Amino acid sequence: MLGALVKSIFGSSNERYVKSLDKVVAQINAFEPTFEAYSDEQLAAQTPRLRELIAGGATLDQILPEAFATVREASKRVFGMRHFDVQLIGGIVLHRGEIAEMRTGEGKTLVATTATYLNALEGKGVHVVTVNDYLARRDAEQMGRLHGFLGLTVGVIVPNLNEFERREAYAADITYGTNNEFGFDYLRDNMKHERSQMVQRPFNFAIVDEVDSILIDEARTPLIISGPTDDKSELYVQVDAIVKQLLPEDYEADEKTKNISLTEDGVEKAERMLEAAGLLEGSNLYDVENTQVVHHLDQALKAVVMFKRDTDYIVKDGKVVIIDEFTGRMMDGRRWSNGLHQAVEAKEGVRIEPENQTLASITFQNYFRMYPKLSGMTGTAATEAAEFYDIYKMNVVTIPTNVPVMRVDEEDEFYKNTLDKFAAIAKLIREKNEIGQPVLVGTVSIEKSELLSDFLNKEGVKHSVLNARFHEMEAHIVAQAGSLGAVTIATNMAGRGTDIQLGGNVEFRVEDELRDVPEGPERDEAIARIKAEVAEQKRLVLAAGGLCVIGTERHESRRIDNQLRGRSGRQGDPGLSKFYLCLEDDLLRIFGPDTLFAKMMNSNLADGEAIGSKWLSKAIETAQKKVEARNYEVRKQVVEYDDVMNDQRKVIYEQRADIMDAEAVDDVVVDMRHDTINALVADACPQGSYPEHWNVQGLKERVLETLNLDIPLEAWIEEDGIDSEDVEQRITELADARMAEKMAQDDPAIWRQVEKSILLDRLDHYWKEHLATLDALRQVVFLRAYAQKQPINEYKQEAFSLFERMLDSIREDVTRIIAVSELRMPEPAQLPELPDFLTGHIDPFTGLDDSQDGDGSSLRPELFGTLAGSPQGTTASAPGADAESNPWADLAISRNAPCPCGSGNKYKHCHGALV
Template structure:
């Protein structure tokens, strides 16, 4: 009560912070007359002036008021839009690396221009991250007019863009793109063998549009680049044969989660079976050496005992096809990950397709935390403020609206069942449609959209159904959702980034209706007519009550509900919102069938009757908070596991960068060689042991295997003064002498390239194998909980040990290759770096194993996306790419030379691709 009183007197901390920014807004406004007096040329010269000021020691904060005033005036002249004062506040918040929560229709796209321009002036690059490719292209073109007019360069990253265009786009002052494109480019860059091949430059500042969608909703699924592994068919079949012998008493099954755990007796018995089958490297099932076998064993057990044919999957044309548990539809092209699909294929005796091995991965949390400064904007972030701070250290600032909100948010209506609810919804829509009030209906799934569409057909109501699969078409329809009598059904995330204006959107109507008309008086007259029609229609819609937002059920997150509500009541417009719920809704089933709430509704409600109360709405909100907390725990767990890998990833990527940057890597190779010798001797002659305890024979075998040497170890041991250090010193001297002779007979430049190439190739190989082992470890480490151990702590400990082992193996491998290799001079060829292969890029859900790759709206699912890389025929089909009619076919163009068309791609990947 005291807090409420203090808040009413002094305002909330958010209110006080926003009020404090008013001083800076006043400075910007005070500069407006001075900036307005500048000519176009003088206003455009401001960019060079700001750069000079920064070069002379001023900071971005010093030039902020004048820079913002410059952008506002340039926007008026170029775009015909002037920033409101609240938009200036939003720009300051973004510049400070915070999240600006601004309601729908408040002009977030325009707000971003302020902070983007200010930070781009320094020349270090600004990334503007959007939820889909359509918005990236649209905003780059739309706001790019403003930036270009002020002398800044703008690039946009879209799929199927060639390497040259991609590098050029990242080199621009401002780069637009999606979170997936930025993340995958980072991973691909760290798989390349030369800095010249890399497309991204060091991170500086990023503004994330729809920040809650990207950093919250999509953050549960890591980005993964994968490639085919070696054929493990025999392993799958061998383990499947073992699993088919296992009786039910050896394991406990959870039908609900499809998880299986071994009993204590079962663990002992399965160890015996695996040893008999020769599948275990050591006798203990849970030794780290057996991680891969245990992982595949668990997957085979799931496949045989938990996944049922014709329920979870069908066998069609000698292939296992997944069945969607919600729709019953076949999901062609989709595969379970982590070896589960291969286990089912082994079970059914069909051809086993190779498993895709992780080559690189990163979570969005760890990717975006690499930016020194990160900001975001959205209409709904306050409910997730704690998570934004915990994970990203970003503060959420609620920006006041330019005009007071006029929307009326009605109480929820509760019904007994789905049939009653949808009948009531259809009736309500028909009533609003009859008076011309536009209706936007939000559903939680495509199936619910289709169900409602059937009810509306019976009512004779014309409508549009959107499921966010085609963003450009969707944007055009959503933009007109505010017209008289419009009824638009959309999944809850559909249409984000598109403003719903009452009476219709002039810009979209002009684009749709006058696309083929040339510039001139006739087109101008047509545009004027459209503007008049929109203004008249807007007035009628306002009189009808504005946009009516109707939701068919509550989402598990309050934030998604708020997003939907926020589509109505933009810029002080009238509006209405109402949610319809029933006991069969997913969220209400959380209460269970035996709760007081359910009993009351079943006993007191007649068929078709509805009730509404603040108490019920409060109960729903409490349930939503619980689900939000659970989802946060899931995302936090993903981060915790990826943080372990992230520390290792940084070491590997930094090492790769150092190798690529170094003119010579001889010192690194020498250190690796000496460490390898030390490890071989230490393993056989442990510190503090006596000579009679040394494993001399084992040491001789390992020296021969790794170093390709047969030194006189026995003779050395006959000396009275021999110590492990002396043996190590003599071995070092021998291997150093061998390497010096090899280097003396080779061209130094060629030898350096050989060393760098081997270092990078073996580093990538062992890192890839390490990632595969970590994937398998993560799948089985939860079993440690049965031993009263924390799985995450066990994972950290095991992962650290595996990483140390990987580094030891890497040093040994490189040393062995260089000692055993012979350098032969071949005829000179045009030098080229290896192209990266075509790999699969995915957005894998760690819980379901399904690839959730989408274009950022939470509902559009695609099969795996192919990386758009140099060397890929798909990349060559992008801008400046291959042409089927090759005009250079009769010219003597080298296949490794740049294509004469100017695309920046090699001829063999461009016009010469079909040759």
């Protein structure tokens, strides 16, 4: 009660904070008369002048008013648009590393120019992160005109750029790109072997557009770079055929989590069918020998029962293409993980692409937290303010609109079933269409879009359908959704990024209608005609009530509903929004209080009848809050688990950077050799034990295998009576002498390169294996909960133990390869390129909503190829392969020495086999 009274007198904390920024806005406005009198050249000269101030010790906050005023004046000259005071406030919020929540149509893209310009003056680079390639290109091109006017360079990162183009784009003052491209470039950079091959600069400042979509909706699914494994397509087809014979009573499905499991009878039925198909070892499905079959069976069950065509994915050009559940867009090139995508391909009878193995991964949370300063902007962030602060330490600031919002938000209407609901929606659309009022309808799936389209066809209403099937036309359809009498059906409006202007969009009409008309009087005349038509249409649309927004059901996230609503009523325009719901909606059916809804609505409603109730609306909001809370917990869990890997990732990536930057790594190699000898001796000759208890033969074999030394250990024991410390010292002296002798025979510079190449390659090889092990551990660690143990604590302990074991393996393997290798350099080695990698965006717990977009760029050429059993991203070469596929062809390795690939075979029986 007291809080409400204080708020009514002094305003909320958000309102007080926004009001405090009025002083800074007044300082910015004070520069306007001066800058208006400047010539274009004088205004552009502000950039070098402000950079000199920074070089002289001035802080960004000190030059902010002058920098913002410079951008505002440049915008007036380049675009004919003057930043409103509330847009300047939004820019200040972005500069301070906070989230600016601004309504749709308030000009967020223009707002960002002030903060990007100010921060770019330091010369450390600014990243502007968008949700798709179209927006990255559009914003870079449009806002690039403004920044270019002021003398700043602008780059854009999109798929299929080569490494030179990427490096050039990152070197620009301001770089636009998608969250995926920035993240994948970071991972790819940390797989390269020379600093000069890396494309990104050190992180400085990022502004994330549609920040809720990128840092909340997509944050559950980490970015993953992977390489192919063995082909198992036949197994997927066989298991798919078996699953399709199961009946609903053979399994239990949970739509909420998209999990599915066989019943006891279902297990027995599946066992008999698998046995008949020859896929089962023994008669028990859950024997350890059948682990792989169980995995395939689970994924096939999910694919057949839980994943719906035209909702979760579509089949296009013989390929299964994932549909983004938040935006309704096709996610071309993206793939589900853990064999789920292959199972869906088998279900649909299309070509099955091979599975892939993780080579590098990172979550969006940990990627974006690497930026020293991070900010964002969106129309809807307040509902997730707590999560933004908990995970990213970013405050959400709600910026007031430039003019008051005039949109009317009507109460929800409830119907008994989907057909009644859609009939009512179609009727309302026809009524609005008859008076010329434009209508935008938001649906949750392609299937629902097409169902509504059928209803509108029956009503005789002309309309456009915007969903994943027509992705290329997306921006053009959305841009004209405010035209007189336009009816647009859209599958989720999250992050569409195109402004809906009443009367239509002049820019898009010019692009569509005058594409082939050359510059000249004819084109100018046509543009003037289009402008006049749009102005007249706007007058008529305003008279009809502005844009009418209809939601066909509530989304499980309130933000998505708010984004749809926010499409209407931009910049003080009139508008209307309304949601229609029914008992068959997913939110009500899965998360709502079923019995209360069902009893009340089934007993009180006749067919086709609707009710509106604040109690029902409140229940819906409660259900949405439950889902949001559950989703937050899932994302938080992803962060907790990735934080464990993140600590290890930092160690590995920092180690790689140190190796790449070092002139020589001989000191590292020597330390590794000494540590390996220490471990070998400690294992065979425990300290304090007697020589008769030592594993003499085992130690000799290990020393020969690892150090290429045949030590007279028995003679040392008999003649000298040495202890374990003496054994370690003698082996160390022998190994050091042998390596010194070997290196003295060749050019030291070449050996330095060889050592760096081997060291980086082994680091990458074992890191890749470690990631696969951690993936497997994460899948099973939850079972520890049955033993009253915290899975996350168990994961931390085991991951640390596995990491230490990985470091031991790296030390031993590097020592072994260098010890058994000898240089032979008849001619300069041809430097092979690694194959293109697959990149993905994958849920680590369920495999849902993940991806692999085939935009990998060719990576490092490296000395002597990949000194591993299998080059990154490929399967191992068969023994007896030619020198081109043998990475040790240029190294003089004894034919009886162990093969450097780690297979355990002698070199002559492995990669050194004669053809």
